[in-house]
Amino acid sequence: MNLVDLVEALDAELQDTPKHPRGVVVTGVSHQAAWVRPGYVFVAIKGARFDGHGFMDEAIERGAVAVIGEGLASRSVSVPYLKVDSARAALADAATAVLGRPSDDLTVLGVTGTDGKTTTSCLALHLLRHAGRATGLLSTIGYELPDGRLRQPPSHFTTPEAPQVQQILRDMRTHEATHAVVESSSHALAMDRVRGVDYDIAIWTNLTGEHLDFHGSMEQYFADKAKLVRAARHAVLNVDDQPWFDQLVQIAGEGEAGRGVTTYSAEGGDADWRATEVEEGPDGLSFTVTSPLGTARAELPMIGRFNVANALAAMAGVAQTGVGLDELIAGLDSFGGVAGRMEMVEREEGDPRVIVDFAHTAPSLEKALDTVRVTTEGELWVVLGSAGGPRDPSKRAPLGEVATRVADHAVFTEEDHRTTPLQDILDEMERGAREGGRDNFISIGDRTEAIRYAVRQAGPSDTVVLAGKGPEETLERGDTLIPWVEIDVAREALRLRRADQ
Template structure:
């Protein structure tokens, strides 16, 4: 694509560059100089740790043909053409959408945001749209799928990838015949313009609690950044059980509400019953009343199902398709995922659950959910992220774990540069100040899992919390491969026969 077309997409006047420059051929766009290649347009983003302008020479050496930025810093020069814009991250997104041909315009796109429930709601929505006959792709924390249904992993810990990668995946979906896509939109992705340029058709709001304040600075800013999805969508699906929803009403041109707790809403659930096989409830909706069966653990998943159904209905799903789709849902990797030893009868082993719960509210919900169906003791193995990831939640996590479980094991969870013992001490402090003594720390996560699973008795439940479907574990400067489900399976296999 000619640079002239990209400059026009950024609303830059043609007179800002010479005809020779505007005729340059651009093959891709990136903000990472190490990813630049012949024909790249390099966007120099000023980040929290580094200024992209420092890497212009590297990008040029790798073949970049031009640079986009908010202005060259004093003492920094370049031989490449320089296009100045007011917001480099916004420009990165706009350029990516233009270079990939705005693929979302050819899809029905549902965005999902909130603190907890995003991933489950995203997977449920994807499944319901497929049950309604739409070839549907997915971008979520657990990975991404084209319309073929095969789960692929991102190369780094992004809930949503950067704009060039996101637009590239959407383009792949279109090329493979997708008709719809479901995108899990994190607060980081919304604040950093990673999903800018996506043509939304519907947005689902799950709920909001304290999270990622190291990045957003305050709960108010966290809310404001998440609200961007509702502001960008023509249709909003809002959780009436969330107090923040009142401040979202009337923002989108059209909206529906849902409630799993009996509040007035367009989509409601009643008569909820939970068993070892899952959930049964009645749905009251604009499509009429119907019964629903959802093979998932956790009453809180009723709310996720209602939000997903409301969005799928907006895209054309019928009540019959929603009913059949819920009943056939296979679950989400690392979300209340049941792990068993296939060589032993169920009554001869503890129940082991892998779940992504990593905030105090989500951990509280998960443990209370499992408590109601646990005959013996309830165990939990968990850690808390290091680095600059909201250290104020470490002590509350320890308190919730000790209060809600019979046995709490504190361990590592991506402690990065933060000394692991500092994190464990904070979690122990939270449990101790809560008046509990039913906890211990085992720093190595594999050892912690094997201890809990090895000590648990048949009838007990062991919740492995925090990692879920993530495929790496970060220890100081080291990043190692990790699979929580496989670790659970190995721990079960080591139990005495």
């Protein structure tokens, strides 16, 4: 893209313009000087700790052909400088323009909310693919192109910024995707990381108190998330999410034409998509779906009644792309779950039920164990640790208290203890259990052995929850990073249990 065309696209003021900028070609955009390559534009963002203007020289040495910022104080640079009102917004707009507005050629479903974003996103992805749509995914668990292989952004892109979001969307188009599901967090919306994404459908799960250290208040948290509804052409809203639902309906109606709205309810509310006659079993959920497309009985191989709402949200959103009810019902029945999120390990007759879950705080652990308890016929086991290093040490004792209060048996073990002595962490978890008046625990430092112990001791009607690691691919012991796939460790534990019997 020609630099002058980019200036016009950004509605920016071009300052300090040596070397006839009309002949300057822009090949990329970055706000990190270390990532700049020849032909890039460097965006100088003023953050809480650093001002990107201090890294302009490094960026120019690496080949930056222009700098974007909110205004230089008292110095000039050797390349054109583009002055904008918001550097973060310009980062997104520039990346979108340079990469050719890739989402314009995709049907994009955005998903936001406090709970259920990842599950709803993965459900929507599965339903679209089951219906034959070539679909990509951008989510907190990683991203997928239409080939279905989960990929992780490079390590320095743990939270993809706008240029990476646009590049992933462009890669989806390159691989012939027609649809995309974009999990859109409040941070991504507030910081313009998903600005420039052409959302067709916004799916809203719910809003509860979280991330207030970042947003400052529930009202601001709501306002940041509501940006997704404002950006999309159609909104799928949760009737049960009060008082926010009423405000979202008002937002959806703004503008000359307003936005289309589809509603859903898993709690008996008056909505377009409703779930009734919900039944919970050890291997999944069953419920009746009433919708504008008809009524049908649905089977979902997931546990946790809250997943009924996630399923309705995904179905209602995907239905807006033209997928019929029969296809949606069949797609639900074949859903394989979300890696590391209440993920059930395949079992044979006589095996206990083993579930891998990412819960790693006391509140999330209690919710996970309460959910599993409902469909556990026998006793409930939990294997868990707590992270070391710079991670919050105050959560270790509460984890021990919750584990021993809610489960029948707890096995304390390692979970990325890093440079913190493992025994110190185990001692804190044991203290939390004892202060709660309970001794139904054992500590086994090696996580593999801890999992094998719990699986071996559990009965056929018991459930074993492996908490904390979820879909992570490594385990940190001291300074050593060990490859780790929790579900594979669980499968091997079940195999050994069978061999012993």
